[in-house]
Structures are given as C-alpha cells and as structure tokens.
Amino acid sequence: MLDITTQLTTNPKQKPAPDELGFGHYFTDHMFILDYTEGIGWHDGRIVPYQPISLDPSAMIFHYGQSVFEGLKAYVTVDNEVLLFRPDQNFKRLNNSNDRLCIPKIDEEYALEALKQLVSIDREWVPNAPGTSLYIRPFIIATEANLGVHPSNRYQFIIIMSPSGSYYKEGINPVKIMVEQQFVRAVRGGTGAAKTGGNYASALKGQEIASKEGYAQTLWLDGKENCYVEEVGSMNIFFKIDGKVITPALNGSILPGITRDSMIQVLKSKNIPVEERRISIEEVVEAHNNGTLEEVFGTGTAAVISPVGELKYLNDKLIINKGEIGEVSQMLYDTLTGIQNGSIEDTFGWTIRL
Ligand SMILES: *Cc1c(COP(=O)(O)O)cnc(C)c1O
Secondary structure (H helix, E strand, O other): OOOOEEOOOOOOOOOOOHHHOOOOOOOOOEEEEEEEEOOOEEEEEEEEEOOOOOOOOOEOHHHHOOEEEOOEEEEEOOOOOEEEEOHHHHHHHHHHHHHHOOOOOOOHHHHHHHHHHHHHHOHHHOOOOOOOEEEEEEEEEEOOEOOOOOOOOEEEEEEEEEEEOOOOOOOOOOEEEEEOOOOOOOOOOOOOOOOOHHHHHHHHHHHHHHHHOOOOEEEEEOOOOOOEEEEEOOEEEEEEEOOEEEEOOOOOOOOOOHHHHHHHHHHHHOOOOEEEOOOEHHHHHHHHHOOOEEEEEEEEOOOEEEEEEEEEEOOEEEEOHHHOOOHHHHHHHHHHHHHHOOOOOOOOOOEEEO
16 A cells, blocks of 8 residues: 655645635645656645645646546534545546546545545544535646647546535525537536546536526536436436435436435335436426426535436426425435435435544
C-alpha cells in the first residue's frame, strides 16, 4: 500500500457561520493530492494545506477537457460521529469515468483511506447544524504540458472539501422544470454515463434558457429520438404513475447516480413497485392527462430529492400533485437523510464511520 504524507497548515482559516455556508463557497484547511507519471504510476500521495495549484498553460486539461470528478458528503450524526455515505461507490464510479476518458485507474481502497484521513484532519469543518454537511469533491485532471491530442502522460488526483448549508432551509419546495427541445445532454456512445466536466459545459446553454423563462432545471430527453426521458438538470429522475415508481433504465447516456441506486433499494425494501425502463415524455403527459401522474422527483447527492411541481412541455404546463411534495418523495427523503444523520438504522450497510 502506498503511504500518505501530511503537512498541516500553520494558518488555519476562520470557519464560516452555519447560515452563511451556501454551496461550494468555502473550503477546508487541507486537500489531498496524488500525482501520476507515465512509467511510474500514481505516486506521492500527500495531504497539504489547501492552496492554488500551478500548471503550465499548455496543460492538457485546459484544452481538451480530459478530466473526471465525483461528489459525495460527510455528515455529523445525532451521536456526534462523522460518517460517509457509500464512498466506495464514488471511487468505483470514478474509475468507470476514468476508463471512458482514457485516464489511468486509481486504487479505490487507497483513495478511500486518503479521504478518511483528510476528513479526520479537517473533522472540525464538518458542520453539524440540521441539513448541513461537508461536500467532498474528488477530481482528476490531465497535466501534461502538450497541445497534441492524445491521452495525457501526467495527471493529478485531488480531493477538496467544502462545508455546505442546508439545501432546504425553507422546507422542501417543489421546483418547476422545462422539457428541453433544442439541446441534448448526452448521446448514445457519448460520455453521458461518465462524470466529466464536458457534460456540464454542454448543458449550460439549455440551463440558461430555462432559467430565463423562470424554470429551475431542464428535463433532458434522449439524443437520438428526442422522446425518452433521461435526466433532470444534473440529477436522475423518477415518476410515480398509478402507484408504480418508474425511472429511466441506465442506457449508457444516463449517469448512474448513487442516490438513484439507493432510492431503488429503499423502494424495494418497502415493497413499493419500482421499474427501471424507457419512459417517453408522451407517456408522462398521458399519465398526467388521465390523472395517474402522482409524483415526479429528481435525485442526487446535493439535494437528495428534488420534487417537481410543474413540468413545461411544448405549450403545456403540467402541475404535479398540486405543486406539493408527494408521499413517496417525502418517505424517500426522510429515509435517506435519516440513514445519513444516523437517526435511522442503516440496514443496507451504506455508511462508513470515521
Ligand atoms: C452526479 C450526477 C448525478 C447524481 O449522482 P449521485 O451519485 O446520486 O450524486 C445525476 N446526473 C448527473 C448528470 C450527474 O453528474
């Protein structure tokens, strides 16, 4: 096993007040860095004070976008312990993304060990007000100084961490979303199933148009026939129709969310029927028109659940569950956040205590 050296900061930062946290504004005192050099492999794992990194302007990340990332959270439990939610799944998915972007794989166990050490060192940065958490952002960038188009021969794997505020300070209010007609997020054979920056860059335009029209997110349809539902914003999506919960099957262009997988397992454990299959936007509209569209919600690490109260499709505005959070959405939210804050027993074995 590779080891990890630690250099502690001599200049700890002031921690922000819990109600000022927001998302992604503040960073903890330390970060983890691991280098990759062709012929040597991954080497020099180290925890160092949080600081800027210096790269050659020709570093490949700036030009061709060869990079991958992850997002997960650490939570303070009701017993004042710190836990991580399914971190092994994040490093497994990071390696799947690496494979798609021609980035050398990392040792998942080593990465988890590095993460645990980093969180332990910055333990005081894990906020404990209700709903708050420490957002963790592992990422890999191509650092070879070269403008040729080929996989980089050098990389850096970095983990930074950001205390984040409660997503639902004012309670869970369902959002309005717009079905995107002009742009697509991902196509068959593309990089939709990998967590890579380019997917986000290409989604900005649709997002910008939606927010100008007063919608919080875009609902993405498939890139080939433009009729099957794929994702909502950067979340996976679920529909409850006539008592059954339906989510698009992983088809290679949908990001396999860890929250998505957790929701499916919770639903099965409660004997609520759940189907992973193709679902067209027409099927959703039809269900709405005949009164069987009961709930719609997005899932992801940041919000856990984001209920949808209105769906705009062409000239129709579908109002879902009177614009209120549904029963199943609320149950899933309570179950997952309860497991994450330790107030509900984790019968799934998802959490890792530091
Ligand atoms: C990260 C991400 C998700 C959600 O994944 P989680 O593991 O549940 O956080 C969904 N869709 C896209 C496009 C994503 O990048």
